[in-house]
Amino acid sequence: MNAMFFLLPIAVLLGGAALAAFLWALRAGQFDDLEGDGSRILFDELPSGSRRDRS
């Protein structure tokens, strides 16, 4: 029984952390382009030309 007083809050907090991470990602626009970003990593950046500013 005593163990539950630690385990329950820990479980809820861990779940809450995951929820917060998801909501942050949503707000940061990471779910705006599910198709493009998925395939974007498959393309090499060409050596010449300027870098994109990703700020």
Added chain:
Amino acid sequence: MTYTVAADAQRDGRDPAVHAAGCAHCGARVTEGARFCCTGCAGAHELIGRLGLDAYYDQRPTRIDAPVSDAVPVDPTAFCRVDGEEASVDLVVDGLHCAACVWLIETALGRDPDMLEARLNATSRRLRLRWRGPAARAAALADLVRRLGYRVAPLVPGAAARLADDEERFLLRCLAVAGFAAANVMMLSLAVWAGGGSGATGMGPATRDLLHFVSAAIALPALLYAARPFLRSALGALRHGRSNMDVPIVIGVTLTAGISLAQAVQSGLHAYFESALMLVFFLLVGRYVERRARGRARSAASHLLSLAGSVATVETAGGALRAVTPAQLVVGDVLRLATGERLVADGILLEGTTRIDNAVVTGESSPAAVVAGDLMHAGAINMGPPVRVRISAVGESTLLAQMARLLEAAEQGRSRYVSMADRISRWYAPAIHAIALATFAFWYFGNGVDVSAAILTAVAVLIVTCPCALALAQPAVATAVVGRLARQGILVISPTALERLGAIDTVVFDKTGTLTVGKPILLDDATRSDAALEMAASLAANSRHPLARALCAAVPDVRPADGVVELPGEGLACAAVRLGSRRFCAVAEDSADDQAELWLTRPDAPPVRLAFADALRPGAREAVAALKARGIDVMLVSGDRAAAVERMAAQTGIDDRRAEVPPEGKLALVEALAARGRHVLMVGDGINDAPALAAAHASLSPGDATDVATAAADAIFQGRSLMAVVAAVDLAQRAARAMRVNLRLALIYNLVAVPVAVLGWLTPPIAAAAMSSSSLLVVLNAVRLGREEGRER
């Protein structure tokens, strides 16, 4: 702008290996020995090579749609935001087919050392550009994208689109909260279920109460947050004196949460928090996925809207030219209208003469001549030389706006349509409440159990009948089918479109731009020699005139001739060779044929006539035949002259046809058919079709239709083939069938579950299992429909 120039030899060395069979850019069939199918491809290929981005060809499918070569350059400067030394603009790009296109455009733009951000969203097709330097650079940047073979236009931010984006994010947030809470509460509930028995291995009441209270602490705030979409919709429906599926959902969730809280407080055995949360979670998944599928269709439609013509060039008092948005135009402004450009407001031609394509306004297929002083309506395309136009009406007073009002009136009729699920919900909620009441009466009065136990059993009926599967039955099918249609290039915009499309028994086609391509196509002529045609095309390659472009499109591998002089409104000249109007080429008048034509005159050769006519859309004949084979009546209704309508009707095999029908006439015809009990599918593209599109039981528009038409249509098909109409009707009919099957499955589940609850056997694990399994069943049935395509291929 600085470009890395790739060695030509290297580029030419790799092409034949990759594209042995077709056009070096798009892969289309070309004549023997030719490298390109059209000048657009040649231009795009040359530019890609010059930028050193040939890797593009390795990454994408070998065969793609031909690039958009008829796009008019646009100047998005008026839409730029300037922040100190930086400027930024949002554009929409059309013609993307794969991830390689995204890479190509981003990398090509990124070559500019001043470019700070070039990011193309493959889902929404929005291109965001940010660069150091003046806003006027936007024109050159947009033009680079255009020359790569894509259509590009400034993004006209619509309030509706932004609202839809916010709504989608709101649903996703609710979904996340519901998922988090459902998972955690289920974890706690499992412990209660496992240790439910008393005795040495069982869980003490204190532990159970603690777990119930923790569950309540997680579930109640989460429900308050995540059930808001349903609450809003239910309240909205009730306020209008209607009922929809969300009303029984809200009642069910509220009762489940309430009785569970009461159980927790009274140290009861059963709390149903996890059932309430899972219900909300499942429903949110269905709603979000459906929303996303439709949101994509809607954003694609609003892009087509942006692309339809959003920038006008105005002469300022000093004579300088300025690009403005249509909203910035005022009456009296003098507009420059380039060849091939669409007029965005009503105006009067100031000087000279030109020909305008009124197809979208009246449905007339051949260009009409206008002289100085004539009124031209918004939507007309200038087919002649560049002209100056004085704006006579903007906004609300244009013909376009009047048409929009007609459309609004017609649309109100259709918004009364109630979906199948909402029709069921009208009697579903009263029915289950009556059963619950009867259950209470049975136990309390009939069997003499105490009040709280009787109430608990009655509420169990409501919990188990909470319409999860019923509410998912339709969205699940709609999502699967909408996704499958989208892959075939058919974008469904209206939520109830599939149901209505599945019920149609009459198809009414518009002619110009719908049954036909809406663009001139060179007519075959046996007396014409290939040499003459090639010479004509080589001159025409230097012009953007619609007929010249049609000529180039008809001749593979055109080599533009050097030293060609264009005389706007008359023709092209290259030394002694002339290509242009009858008058320009000094050919004697002979007949009153009003077909569009060009003449080619050369020294020492008789003049050659090149006639053009609007051609049938590919698949038009097959589509009409396929619809007839399905027992669907086909009609042709056009604003065009009788002769042109007769010709097209004969070619496609449509017997029932009406010519010279005004927009009100089309509307009246559709309404008359509806009054006779017919379910009409209207297929049209013009402004004149819009009221009929809105009034019809269901409506389809081609992707290149006018914005008013796409706004009125339920769905838009991209690509040129008319077979898309048949595909849409077929799939919609099967979707409607699958929806009925799903609704039946959901009702059968209730027939089984209700007796269990009435007899008082329902426990939380049974409720949770029954709810999930019924939801899974309807979702799987829907997924089956969406996946079949894999086997078809």
